[in-house]
Amino acid sequence: MQATDNHPHIRRAETGKLMTGAEMLLECLTREGVECFFGYPGGVTIPFYDALYSHHIRHVLVRHEENAVFAAQGWARATGKVGVCCATSGPGATNLLTGLVDALMDSIPLVAITGQVHSKLIGSDAFQEADTFGITRPATKHNFMVKSVAELPQIMHEAFFLAASGRPGPVLVDIPKDVFQARGHYTPVDTIHLPGYKIFTEGHAGQIRRAAQLVLEAERPMVYAGGGIVLGNASAELTEFTELADAPAVCTLMGLGALSAQHPNYISMPGMHGSYAANMAMTECDLLIALGTRFDDRVTGSLSTFARNARVIHVDIDPAEVGKNRNPDIPIVGDVKRVLGKMIKIIHELKAEMKPEALEQKTEVRKKWWKQVRSWKEERPYDRGHSETEIRPQHLMDSIDKLSGGQAIVCSDVGQHQMWAAQLIGFNEPRLWINSGGLGSMGFGVPSAMGAQMARPDKLVFAICGDGGFQMSIPELATIVSQSLPVKIIVMNNGVLGMVRQWQTLFYNNRLSSVVLEAFPDAEKLASAYGFAGKTIEKPWELEAALREAINYPGPYLLNVKVTPDENVYPMVPAGGAIFDMVFAPEAPVAVPA
């Protein structure tokens, strides 16, 4: 019998198959259903990669560890399964950081495996040593340092359980070299006991009933759906609920596709770059039904004026999110799928009890609300305007929208193009829109598209980047080629860091400090250097044919689209302002000095 440091209460009998730690890790990954993971080997992980050499699990060798996390995220976001990535000790582990925080902010299920120096060397400033356990503590949902091979299986299964359950998130397991090499007995883990890990899934029955009542009573209800719907696979419930509640709905940046863009109740994205209709409806509603969302500052703007006339129902699986930014009238801590399921049932019951005339009266009141919302929609729709001489960014996104038909996976980088894509490209299902929402990590687009394409070989996958973010991801072109991934990379090239430029223009007196990106490489030559096709276009009449060519090309494609350099994203709510105080595009675009 042997006790372990992390699990003193677990005494594992020394039965089961004798194997090395590296083999044990692979056994755990297999049992967790991992088909593929992304990584970069190094000194201390050689024993693991050696075991992997003769194993069926597919390993994708990326060109930078940061992209291993982003690719694993792309995989996780496209499938809902736990994404896995691996890096060596020291610099390998520190390179994972951005992606881990990114996954933490967007609640993406991820298991990151890092090598660590030999146990005996820990704390001695050994070659490639870093305090990974300490550094990644605030960057993960939870992290582990494995002290002996005996505790490895338990920790690995706990890591997967933690990553995927409750509010999902990244979990890191740090494994010293000698643990990979040590031999131990592997016995399958059948139970996971984490007494302090509290998951609340059911929701308070009384609160759910009260919420259902409010939904029926409301005159101007509004559904505010977030990434939690996508993570919780609750799209069907959301759709049914929205129809039953006869309420308009917005999906946040993280929730795009949770309700189909084609659905008649769908308005658009709300918030800083949300539509006029979405923000006005959020402001004027009398009941805000927030589902799997966290009242992010980019959605609410000034909290004191946000949904100022509304009572709020807030459903979230994380108790720390409920009441964090807005005190709800009805807080419900639970899994949004289950809570919505229950609420739908109660609404049906309550409706059945209502008198026909009362129901009819309700419908009349709602008709007025719907009329108002529709008129906002018509009053100021998103700008999709084309120009005859230049390709406007809006034209580009509009064309991608039409060609995709709400079916393609779109992995976006971070910046202006991300906002235009979120505004103008429709998604008929969840898990088609993949972007770095909370952290806003540039360099996310290309590697996440890699992961998404690996997970969904059947799908058309776009990586939409700005010329800034794309240049952070160029090394991964080699991975895309070596893995034969037919990702369509669309660079919206305006020659500047557009979003920073937009703020400088609007709030910093147009002093364009360090935003002009000169010397963008020739896309055709760059792509051909990696062995695939690329093209640069700049005239509006070339756009559709070029996009079709990219889509039909049998392999990856790099399309560099030179767009109007001085376009800004509108509407815009200045940071901290009230969301009904939107800034709209000026008549003539603000000129940008060359």
Next chain:
Amino acid sequence: MLQTISILLENKPGAMMRVTGVLAARGYNIETLTVAKTLDPDLSRMTITVDVEDRLRTQVIKQMNKLVNVLQASDLTDTPAVIREMILVRVRCPQETRTSVLKEAEVFHSRIVYSSVEGFAIEATGDPEKLDEFIDVMRTYGEIEVSRSGSVGMSLETRKLRLQPPVQAAIPSGPVPAI
């Protein structure tokens, strides 16, 4: 105003750092912190006093409760609780004041744990504010050195401890390929 937080957590490497990290990440300075294992050696009880902004108090406790290693974090500030601290005071005193120092020590129900010609080492326990007074009194007798334990708290309410029961590990059915 200082807030007293009592935390029941797993006795594991790094667990304490996770809890203090919740405070440090928000820029709060920990005034006192005590931690030791409980009757169950797998668990520790930790008491923290810290000055957290009013509007963030609930959020900080919720964030602590969210930690996987934390079984329960609760705010003792406005609930029935006993909060005690221990201090050790070394006071240098000449022959003529020794008797009065001893008397003062007695008034505060403290104990002399060391005595020499130079003075005493005194152990006192009690309410932290009471101990502040004791320190002030001892100061009047000359140069002193103080070591404080930090607050140790215990709730006087019976709180239901909600623990997550063991769950079945999600191991896919069907044959697992042999290595």
